[in-house]
Amino acid sequence: MLARIIAELGPWSWWVLGMLLLAAELVMPGVFLVWIGLGAILTGVLSLLLWDAGFWSWQIQSLVFAASAVAFTLAGRRLFTRLETSSDEPLLNQRGASLVGRTAVLAEPIREGRGRIRLDDTFWLVSGPDLPGGARVRIVSSDGRDLTVEEA
Known part of the structure; x- marks a missing residue:
């Protein structure tokens, strides 16, 4: 059944996965699923452009998704550590x-x-x-x- 849905949705299946991950972030916040969802959406954008290319198999798509999810996670972590501000009460919970x-x-x-x-x-x-x-x-x-x- 899942293979049939993916086959019918085509490149949009990555968009659906990305949106589901972003929605899951709202349910259980922690700013982690956002980066994986963005990786899925990037894979969806590339799938729209390269769907008919012979080399764009599900294995390549999975590798692009994994690499982009890791890259977005590392970039997001770097962004959030740079944006941290010092507290006016650093010993509040200590x-x-x-x-x-x-x-x-x-x-x-x-x-x-x-x-x-x-x-x-x-x-x-x-x-x-x-x-x-x-x-x-x-x-x-x-x-x-x-x-x-x-x-x-």
Whole structure:
């Protein structure tokens, strides 16, 4: 059945595939199917021009489609990385990194390099030199949920 549809549509089958991929991008966004859809549309344009040429077999069409999809994907990736702008709040979703430079009081002493501090409403695991509870520390770095401190 699929072969019959492709045979009846001829070079327009690539256009249909391209439009289906672009429509699928609307349903599940991620800016990936756009590039593959554009590859299918480019193959459709070439198919309209070269349909009666003897060398324009389905194998050549598939190779052109694969190559153009890869080329569009790489070009799109390059375009989007160039268009990225720096944020006015670069630490917005990096809570640990946003704490670097702050000072706090140890809620639990640092023993064998590990302890806890309380900042705002959260207890944080800290690593640093052994210090008694209640000592003032400065946060010098963040590694995910663990903070590294030094005596303030």
